[in-house]
Amino acid sequence: MSTKKYEFLSLGTVNAPYMPALEAAVEGVLHSGRYIGGPEVSDFEHKLAAICGCTHAIGVSNGLDALRLILRGYIETGVFSEGDEIIVPANTYIASVLAISDARLVPVLVDADEATSNLDTTKALAAITSRTKGIMPVHLYGRICWDENLEKAATQLGLKIIEDNAQAIGARSSFAGLNGSHTTGSLGHAAAFSFYPTKNIGALGDAGAVTTSDTGLAEAVRALANYGSDTRYHNIYRGVNCRLDPIQAAILNVKLDFLEQENARRRVLAEIYGTHINNPSVRLPRNDGEACVWHQYVVHTADRKQFTDFLDANGIGWDMHYATPPHMQPCYSRADSRELLIPTSLEVTERLAAECVSLPVSACTSPEDAHEIAGIINSFKAS
Numbered sequence: 606m607s608t609k610k611y612e613f614l615s616l617g618t619v620n621a622p623y624m625p626a627l628e629a630a631v632e633g634v635l636h637s638g639r640y641i642g643g644p645e646v647s648d649f650e651h652k653l654a655a656i657c658g659c660t661h662a663i664g665v666s667n668g669l670d671a672l673r674l675i676l677r678g679y680i681e682t683g684v685f686s687e688g689d690e691i692i693v694p695a696n697t698y699i700a701s702v703l704a705i706s707d708a709r710l711v712p713v714l715v716d717a718d719e720a721t722s723n724l725d726t727t728k729a730l731a732a733i734t735s736r737t738k739g740i741m742p743v744h745l746y747g748r749i750c751w752d753e754n755l756e757k758a759a760t761q762l763g764l765k766i767i768e769d770n771a772q773a774i775g776a777r778s779s780f781a782g783l784n785g786s787h788t789t790g791s792l793g794h795a796a797a798f799s800f801y802p803t804k805n806i807g808a809l810g811d812a813g814a815v816t817t818s819d820t821g822l823a824e825a826v827r828a829l830a831n832y833g834s835d836t837r838y839h840n841i842y843r844g845v846n847c848r849l850d851p852i853q854a855a856i857l858n859v860k861l862d863f864l865e866q867e868n869a870r871r872r873v874l875a876e877i878y879g880t881h882i883n884n885p886s887v888r889l890p891r892n893d894g895e896a897c898v899w900h901q902y903v904v905h906t907a908d909r910k911q912f913t914d915f916l917d918a919n920g921i922g923w924d925m926h927y928a929t930p931p932h933m934q935p936c937y938s939r940a941d942s943r944e945l946l947i948p949t950s951l952e953v954t955e956r957l958a959a960e961c962v963s964l965p966v967s968a969c970t971s972p973e974d975a976h977e978i979a980g981i982i983n984s985f986k987a988s
């Protein structure tokens with residue numbers, strides 16, 4: 606048995622190569638005498654809009670707030686109103702669903718597509734009612750969720766498509782989105798980003814952003830995040846304070862320049878796992894090329910306890926994304942039909958949750974490590 610340890614993720618290791626540049630960036634803010642807004646935040650916003658190919662990016666406090674601000678922005682501009690239904694994948698991190706609840710809209714949970722773990726868009730179309738106003742595809746694990754069904758929902762049925770892009774910054778779709786761009790963040794009408802430290806591009810604290818090419822929505826989101834103020838001491842909305850911290854913006858300006866390298870590194874590891882893991886007990890994720898940035902590399906196995914015990918015994922770090930889906934969390938377990946709708950079986954979501962195991966795919970894992978991990982996994986035998 607090998608004694609080498611394969612770490613799942615260590616943020617110190619991830620950020621080590623950036624330290625001198627991060628120190629300089631933070632020091633710049635420290636000595637600037639300006640600690641809210643300022644050039645770091647606007648530079649960040651320009652960089653992110655350019656990456657996505659959209660007109661507006663607004664730096665905000667975190668990914669959940671980014672989603673909340675988009676939904677609230679649509680309410681304030683008269684596009685959504687209380688009680689409207691928003692379709693969201695049942696197989697997601699709970700933040701996607703919480704944002705909809707928080708805006709007093711009704712989350713409609715739709716099952717996953719087994720082949721991608723993402724929203725089954727055919728089932729999503731079938732779940733549309735006269736109260737449905739939007740769909741929130743989540744690009745889970747870094748894999749784009751975008752196809753002709755979502756395009757149809759937007760162009761023929763007039764629904765708003767809100768990307769939860771917390772996990773897929775820089776992924777490129779073979780389909781053009783609604784704005785003609787192929788990059789996540791500009792496929793739908795609006796998108797939420799998270800720069801939580803473990804994301805592909807992580808801040809050193811909480812940070813997030815909203816992107817859109819809808820100028821009305823962008824103005825509403827910017828005002829809402831700043832006390833509802835459109836100009837100084839003039840409040841058009843009962844807003845909140847969800848601004849992006851300029852220290853985090855300065856950090857992100859350093860790291861965003863390495864987005865392509867960071868995503869390419871993950872693709873190399875996924876490619877190694879995909880070609881070298883060959884074990885009938887372990888189902889591998891599909892390789893979608895440029896359309897996946899591998900925020901997580903998630904395999905599925907019916908023998909999960911045995912498999913994770915085996916990984917532990919071999920020093921291979923792992924995690925689960927996510928073992929309990931939102932509808933099975935205590936906060937939603939007694940929700941009624943005004944709070945949450947589940948129009949179809951969530952059988953695929955529940956099976957994925959019972960079988961998922963995430964393998965190491967961060968900067969802590971070298972290509973050699975990935976080869977070794979694949980070899981070890983090939984010797985796993987479920988009894």
Ligand SMILES: *Cc1c(COP(=O)(O)O)cnc(C)c1O
Pocket residue numbers: 667668669670697698700701743769771772798799800801811812813
């Ligand atoms: C991380 C994440 C969020 C929330 O982002 P925070 O910055 O942690 O608030 C939302 N949705 C998904 C899919 C996420 O992975």
